[in-house]
Amino acid sequence: MTRYDSVLDLIGNTPLVGIHALSPNPDVKIWAKLEGQNPGGSAKDRIAKTMVDLAEGDGVLTRGSGQIILEPSSGNTGIGLALVAKLRGYRLRVVLPENVSIERRQLLEIFGAEVVLSPGEEGSNGAIRRAEQLAAEDEELVMLFQYGNPANPLAHYLGTGPEILRDCPEIDVFCAGLGTSGTLMGVGRYLKEHKPEAKILAVEPPVGELVQGLRNLDDGFVPPIFDAAMLDRKTIVRPRESIEWTRRLLSECGVFAGISSGAAVAGAVKYAQRVDAANIVVLLPDGGWKYLSSGAWTDDIDVVEERATRINYW
Amino acid sequence: MAVTISIPTVLRTQTDGQANVEVDGATVGAVFDEVISRFPGLKANLVGDDGGLHKFVNVFVDDEDIRYLDGLDTKLDDGASIAILPAVAGGA
Numbered sequence: 001m002t003r004y005d006s007v008l009d010l011i012g013n014t015p016l017v018g019i020h021a022l023s024p025n026p027d028v029k030i031w032a033k034l035e036g037q038n039p040g041g042s043a044k045d046r047i048a049k050t051m052v053d054l055a056e057g058d059g060v061l062t063r064g065s066g067q068i069i070l071e072p073s074s075g076n077t078g079i080g081l082a083l084v085a086k087l088r089g090y091r092l093r094v095v096l097p098e099n100v101s102i103e104r105r106q107l108l109e110i111f112g113a114e115v116v117l118s119p120g121e122e123g124s125n126g127a128i129r130r131a132e133q134l135a136a137e138d139e140e141l142v143m144l145f146q147y148g149n150p151a152n153p154l155a156h157y158l159g160t161g162p163e164i165l166r167d168c169p170e171i172d173v174f175c176a177g178l179g180t181s182g183t184l185m186g187v188g189r190y191l192k193e194h195k196p197e198a199k200i201l202a203v204e205p206p207v208g209e210l211v212q213g214l215r216n217l218d219d220g221f222v223p224p225i226f227d228a229a230m231l232d233r234k235t236i237v238r239p240r241e242s243i244e245w246t247r248r249l250l251s252e253c254g255v256f257a258g259i260s261s262g263a264a265v266a267g268a269v270k271y272a273q274r275v276d277a278a279n280i281v282v283l284l285p286d287g288g289w290k291y292l293s294s295g296a297w298t299d300d301i302d303v304v305e306e307r308a309t310r311i312n313y314w
Numbered sequence: 315m316a317v318t319i320s321i322p323t324v325l326r327t328q329t330d331g332q333a334n335v336e337v338d339g340a341t342v343g344a345v346f347d348e349v350i351s352r353f354p355g356l357k358a359n360l361v362g363d364d365g366g367l368h369k370f371v372n373v374f375v376d377d378e379d380i381r382y383l384d385g386l387d388t389k390l391d392d393g394a395s396i397a398i399l400p401a402v403a404g405g406a
């Protein structure tokens with residue numbers, strides 16, 4: 001039955017679709033999980049709902065109270081939380097690096113979030129630091145803190161992981177981008193328990209190259225929810241390659257997805273080149289809508305690549 | 315085995331401003347020993363108290379994170395590129 005009482009009931013149960021045209025080998029099948037189909041447009045709707053549900057269960061949040069939720073986010077988690085907050089009677093303040101695409105900011109605003117900008121050159125580290133300062137100054141603020149909240153991987157352990165194994169029981173490899181690591185930790189743990197031979201691959205942009213203004217390595221950050229033992233491999237995919245695969249997703253498979261999706265597909269294809277046969281599931285965190293202004297599909301690749309080194313597309 | 319190491323901005327004060335350093339060595343560990351002998355200030359930034367990799371450093375050989383290969387024992391092909399990157403928060 002495709003009839004629901006609330007838009008929040010539309011979160012999850014996203015489809016898998018074959019993008020085998022991008023595989024270098026006909027015996028390697030690649031399946032894309034389209035998280036852009038979530039109502040707020042990204043995988044982050046899942047964790048937004050689970051983090052709020054658990055905070056309500058603990059009595060930290062009370063529905064309809066007008067409490068203010070605070071979160072550092074480069075966009076998607078903020079948008080997911082804005083949707084949940086609106087329907088559950090909370091306010092939301094998002095600390096957003098100023099160099100994200102204009103569409104992310106526009107969406108946060110139309111969903112009713114208050115946006116506090118953090119310096120772009122400090123990347124997500126800067127947004128986290130600013131949110132921690134704001135939380136320390138005002139104890140009424142409720143910071144759910146996706147980088148350290150077990151409800152983030154839990155949403156993927158209870159939702160994304162079981163959906164993937166249900167729809168692709170023959171899975172050999174799971175590949176996804178790494179931000180908070182919630183997707184990889186949650187799906188990784190579920191697969192390690194239920195399909196231990198499946199390999200877990202992480203893809204990340206060269207963030208450490210792009211973030212400026214680190215004084216020393218002790219300004220570094222590893223998300224508290226991250227556990228290296230959950231991964232079998234971690235690969236860097238650079239902006240140019242990410243954009244090329246984002247374009248090929250559209251032109252060869254008709255899949256309109258965001259730039260981090262292109263990066264995840266690049267990682268999956270690289271793995272596909274090394275094996276004889278496999279079923280690879282790759283998670284595409286969002287659709288292409290929020291990246292139109294980047295010119296990713298329309299402008300000269302050199303120009304888009306240069307822009308992508310300045311814009312936070314993860 | 316001649317390989318190139320790229321040094322992140324935050325560590326270039328230790329390498330006289332050099333962004334890329336050419337070094338010989340058969341494994342990441344051997345290459346690190348060599349580059350540390352040339353630039354001793356790098357040691358505390360690359361190696362943690364336990365002798366393993368510093369917790370806020372990620373090292374990639376041809377874009378693969380060595381923590382998931384053989385760590386400091388990861389073997390190098392001639393012409394490999396080693397990227398040292400500070401661990402920072404990813405977007406989300």
Ligand SMILES: Cc1ncc(COP(=O)(O)O)c(C=O)c1O
Pocket residue numbers: 042044076077177178179180181182183184258260261285286313314405406
């Ligand atoms: C576009 C995009 N890609 C990748 C990620 C990384 O996901 P995770 O935080 O689960 O590691 C995010 C997180 O929001 C994202 O928005």
